[in-house]
Amino acid sequence: MMSRSEFRKQQQATAALFKKAGIVITKKEAATIDAADFGLGEFAQTGLGVLVYVNTARCCAKELSLLPRQTCPEHRHPNVAGEPGKEETFRCRWGRVHLYVPGKKTARPHGKAPKGREDHYTVWHEVVLNPGDQYTLQPNTLHWFQGGPRGAVVSEFSTRSRDEADIFTDPEIARVTKIR
């Protein structure tokens, strides 16, 4: 849960990162940015800035922001109502993002699980995305990602997004942002 003023502050921080990345958004769009704290109330540690450009029954595009070392927690996108789960491509636009997926554990990963939440980070194969780099995730694949030392701006191209259906490894997480 976040206070209204904290939520507004984090919306502005996301808009500022988009600006740094050279991404133009409208004033109307800025007001729709979600500063997602995943219900943990530790936004700087576990959180994500999200601007949804378009989300139809068939496809979706978003712009994402991460503060320095901020983590989008481990989750997967299951099949919903007989449809295959969300397929998504992350493309780094600015800064650096460390993405973790199933596979051989990276020996010395750049990222660190958020403090006190280490048990809920189970995939450790690291993919480093610098500006211009991208990675496509198949449906139902566990993943999490973390901003580099300056944070990151990431474009997401995907099939229909149903955030409420996402399955997080950490049972304390609730995807839908609640404002106090």
Add this chain to the structure above:
Amino acid sequence: MMSRSEFRKQQQATAALFKKAGIVITKKEAATIDAADFGLGEFAQTGLGVLVYVNTARCCAKELSLLPRQTCPEHRHPNVAGEPGKEETFRCRWGRVHLYVPGKKTARPHGKAPKGREDHYTVWHEVVLNPGDQYTLQPNTLHWFQGGPRGAVVSEFSTRSRDEADIFTDPEIARVTKIR
């Protein structure tokens, strides 16, 4: 048909427009840019720079460039193999783009049909997209678009792209770029 050296030159012009827009692409990606002349051999008049980021069975994202007053010619995306046609969102990132769709004819449109090809431009409802503006097209909708005075960079978010299935109003057009 385009000569190899002309094609390379136009790939570089597209890469330069992406750079102006603050969009970072890799060297490997730059080499995959399509400078599409739609088979007319009049690239500066009828043409489009295209970088495909991802195109799977389910979704697609591209970066497009238009030179000043350059036109992507009128076409639509039909249903293919029992699947609904391509649904696409154009988002202007840099410059300005004038998009034409079915509806009430705009009295004094900014755009002009390419010289000698006027008969093949039949939809004249104008949508002006400045940076941060976007528009979503339903499948099978006739549309064409033209760069503004400085050209444009446009992100396209869509369902699966099957360029070879596109239906153009101008019967002389062939979508797949041929290099001499």
